[in-house]
Amino acid sequence: MQRSSVENFLVGILVNGLLIGTLYAIIALGYTMVYGVLQLINFAHSEVFLTGAVVAFEVFRVLSPDADTGKALNPxxxxxxxxLTAxxxxxxLNxxxxxxxxxxxxxxxxxxxLISAIGVSLILQDVIKLLEGVQGRFQMAVNVPPAFTQTLFKLADSNVQTRDLILLGVAAVMLFGLNRLVNHSKVGRAIRAVAQDRVTASLMGIDSNRMISLTFLIGGALGGVGGVLFALKFPNLDPYSGTIPGIKAFSAAVLGGIGSIPGAVLGGLVLGIIENFLGSLSGLVFIFPKLAFLGAIKAEYKDVGAFIALIVILIFKPSGLLGRNTTEKV
Incomplete structure (x- = not known):
C-alpha cells in the first residue's frame, strides 16, 4: 500500500512538473532565440508573454456565450x-x-x-495596467470554456484535463516547427549565419537587420503562444503575472544552456519537475509519518528550492546542461 502511494506521488510530481516545465520551455525559447543572435537578454520578453495572456483573456471575454441567447463560437x-491573434x-510587439x-x-x-530591456519591461507592465485598469479590470479572470477543464482521465493521483493535452499538443507542434525552421530551411541558415558572424553574413548578401527582426518576430510569437497556454492553465491574471514565470523561463534557458534551443526545452522541463517536487515535499508526510519535518516546507518555498537547485547545477556545469563553452574573440 505504501509502495503504491509512493508511486502515485512520484507520477503526480512528474506529470504536473512536465506540464509546468513545458510552459517554461516555450517561454524560454523566446529568450534563447534573441540571445543566440544578439547575445542580448531580452528581459521585456516576460511582458511580451503576458501580453499574449491578456490577448487570450480579451478574446475569450469577447467571444464568450451571449448572456441572452447563450450562443457562442466553438470553444x-x-x-x-x-x-493566432496572440x-x-x-x-x-517584439x-x-x-x-x-x-x-x-x-x-x-x-x-x-540590458538596462533598456528592463525599462521596456516596466513600460509594458504599466501599459497593460493602464489599458485594463481604465475598464476596471486590474484582476483578469480568463473565461476558460468548460470543455477545456473536463477531466479526461486520471494518471496516478493527477487529473489530466483537456487543457493539459492541448498544452502538450501545441507545444509539440511549435517545437517541431521551430526546429524545422531553424535547422532545415534557408531562413534558418540565414539566422544561424547572422548569429555566428554578423559582418561576414552581411558580406555574403544576408540582410542582418531583417534576420534580427525575424528572430524577434519568432521569439515574440512563441511568447504569445506561451501566454495563451498560461492563461488556460492559470486563468487569474494581473499586470504583474508575467514577472515570475518570465524569470523562471529565463532561468530554464540558462539551465539548459542559453542560446541552445534543445537546452531551453530541457531546462524548462527539469526546472518544472524540480519545482513541483519541492512544492510537494509536505505530501510525503502522509506517506512516511517519520518525515514529519518535511511538513515545515511549504509550497511557497518551491521557488527558493528551484533556484538553489539551479545554482548547484550551474556550479558544476556553468555553460548549462546542453550549452557549450565559448572562447571570447580577440
Missing amino acids: YLVFVIAL MVVCGL IVIERLAYRPLRNAPKLVP
Whole structure:
C-alpha cells in the first residue's frame, strides 16, 4: 500500500512538473532565440508573454456565450483565434521593441541594452495596467470554456484535463516547427549565419537587420503562444503575472544552456519537475509519518528550492546542461 502511494506521488510530481516545465520551455525559447543572435537578454520578453495572456483573456471575454441567447463560437475555434491573434500581436510587439529600444544601442556597451530591456519591461507592465485598469479590470479572470477543464482521465493521483493535452499538443507542434525552421530551411541558415558572424553574413548578401527582426518576430510569437497556454492553465491574471514565470523561463534557458534551443526545452522541463517536487515535499508526510519535518516546507518555498537547485547545477556545469563553452574573440 505504501509502495503504491509512493508511486502515485512520484507520477503526480512528474506529470504536473512536465506540464509546468513545458510552459517554461516555450517561454524560454523566446529568450534563447534573441540571445543566440544578439547575445542580448531580452528581459521585456516576460511582458511580451503576458501580453499574449491578456490577448487570450480579451478574446475569450469577447467571444464568450451571449448572456441572452447563450450562443457562442466553438470553444476550440475561439482558442485557435486567441492563439493566432496572440502570435501576431506579440510578434509585432517584439519587432517594435527591437526597432525602438535595441537596434539604436546595438554597438553600445552590453550593460546599456540590458538596462533598456528592463525599462521596456516596466513600460509594458504599466501599459497593460493602464489599458485594463481604465475598464476596471486590474484582476483578469480568463473565461476558460468548460470543455477545456473536463477531466479526461486520471494518471496516478493527477487529473489530466483537456487543457493539459492541448498544452502538450501545441507545444509539440511549435517545437517541431521551430526546429524545422531553424535547422532545415534557408531562413534558418540565414539566422544561424547572422548569429555566428554578423559582418561576414552581411558580406555574403544576408540582410542582418531583417534576420534580427525575424528572430524577434519568432521569439515574440512563441511568447504569445506561451501566454495563451498560461492563461488556460492559470486563468487569474494581473499586470504583474508575467514577472515570475518570465524569470523562471529565463532561468530554464540558462539551465539548459542559453542560446541552445534543445537546452531551453530541457531546462524548462527539469526546472518544472524540480519545482513541483519541492512544492510537494509536505505530501510525503502522509506517506512516511517519520518525515514529519518535511511538513515545515511549504509550497511557497518551491521557488527558493528551484533556484538553489539551479545554482548547484550551474556550479558544476556553468555553460548549462546542453550549452557549450565559448572562447571570447580577440
